[in-house]
Amino acid sequence: MRVLITGGAGFVGSHLVDAHLAKGDEVVVVDDLSTGRLENIGEHVAAGRVRFLQGKAEDPAIIDPAFDGVGLVYHLAAAVGVFQILAHPLASIRTNLDASSAVFERAAARGIRTLFASTSEVYGKNVSDALNEDDDTIYGATKVNRWLYAVSKATDEFLALGYHQELGLPVTVVRLFNTTGPRQTGAYGMVVPRFVRQAIEGRPLTVYGDGGQMRCFTNVHDVVAALMALTATPAAVGEVVNVGNPREISIGDLAALVCGIVGSDSKVQLVDYESAYGKGFEDMRRRVPDVSRLRKLIGFVPTTPLEATIREIAAEIAAEIAPGR
Numbered sequence: 001m002r003v004l005i006t007g008g009a010g011f012v013g014s015h016l017v018d019a020h021l022a023k024g025d026e027v028v029v030v031d032d033l034s035t036g037r038l039e040n041i042g043e044h045v046a047a048g049r050v051r052f053l054q055g056k057a058e059d060p061a062i063i064d065p066a067f068d069g070v071g072l073v074y075h076l077a078a079a080v081g082v083f084q085i086l087a088h089p090l091a092s093i094r095t096n097l098d099a100s101s102a103v104f105e106r107a108a109a110r111g112i113r114t115l116f117a118s119t120s121e122v123y124g125k126n127v128s129d130a131l132n133e134d135d136d137t138i139y140g141a142t143k144v145n146r147w148l149y150a151v152s153k154a155t156d157e158f159l160a161l162g163y164h165q166e167l168g169l170p171v172t173v174v175r176l177f178n179t180t181g182p183r184q185t186g187a188y189g190m191v192v193p194r195f196v197r198q199a200i201e202g203r204p205l206t207v208y209g210d211g212g213q214m215r216c217f218t219n220v221h222d223v224v225a226a227l228m229a230l231t232a233t234p235a236a237v238g239e240v241v242n243v244g245n246p247r248e249i250s251i252g253d254l255a256a257l258v259c260g261i262v263g264s265d266s267k268v269q270l271v272d273y274e275s276a277y278g279k280g281f282e283d284m285r286r287r288v289p290d291v292s293r294l295r296k297l298i299g300f301v302p303t304t305p306l307e308a309t310i311r312e313i314a315a316e317i318a319a320e321i322a323p324g325r
């Protein structure tokens with residue numbers, strides 16, 4: 001089968017590329033390399049295993065040829081990370097909405113099985129014990145750019161479900177909860193690679209706010225396995241599905257855990273939100289997935305321990321900064 005992955009040079013996308021190639025599929029990648037990195041898929045491209053089209057998923061000159069002979073689509077291309085969204089609000093909203101329309105339109109016209117990568121951000125300020133896909137979304141004011149990402153991804157979800165309802169697009173919407181692992185760059189927010197790099201380099205770990213905010217971190221390999229299983233599950237068509245590891249940890253405890261694993265005596269430096277993100281930023285206090293729908297659909301949920309994921313990231317960063325490289 002030929003698989004199209006938009007955002008395939010990015011963090012999650014490139015791991016998905018690896019997994020589909022390992023299965024023997026052909027892979028086409030569309031990526032504008034705004035946050036994705038060619039080196040993530042460089043070897044595959046050089047060896048002719050991946051057809052790489054560099055450009056915007058909303059550009060017909062890119063996306064039309066990309067659909068040639070495709071039997072499965074993952075739409076991952078999107079504005080990534082809180083820093084990026086705060087710095088470039090217009091481009092972020094355009095990317096998220098225009099690219100999704102372009103991809104869903106073509107996939108619907110051809111009846112191609114599609115997976116859309118949304119985010120746990122769409123729950124907004126809802127801090128329930130375990131967020132269920134049918135729970136309310138709660139957003140702040142439109143003057144606060146923070147909510148632009150959540151609202152644009154939620155609008156993409158409406159688009160995907162609208163294409164499903166009215167034009168029969170066989171789509172599954174997944175909400176990813178703080179996915180992390182090798183190849184994730186800390187440049188756009190992403191707390192785990194940031195802390196690991198800070199610890200390895202002996203710099204202070206920048207904990208924003210009081211460090212009491214809670215998150216659940218999911219290993220990227222678990223996420224890829226779940227996404228592939230979902231696209232092979234007919235009952236997942238037309239569904240919105242949380243993908244995450246339900247184990248919860250505070251950001252303060254994450255900092256201590258990273259230092260312990262890396263063997264670093266770096267100290268924690270508390271940074272107020274305004275210094276980190278600028279004025280008027282609102283952080284989510286808590287975000288925990290209810291994964292019962294995922295378990296029911298595919299029979300498993302992400303379970304890789306955060307400790308193992310931190311070790312994987314640390315090994316990659318240590319190799320990268322080793323002397324002689």
Ligand code: UDP
Nearest residue numbers: 082189190191192194206207208213251283
């Ligand atoms: N965070 C932090 N220090 C950093 C980067 C992030 O304390 O250097 C916090 C951030 O404020 C948030 C959590 O870690 O509460 C997770 O941030 P990330 O950007 O990884 O993902 P988010 O959950 O915001 O989508």
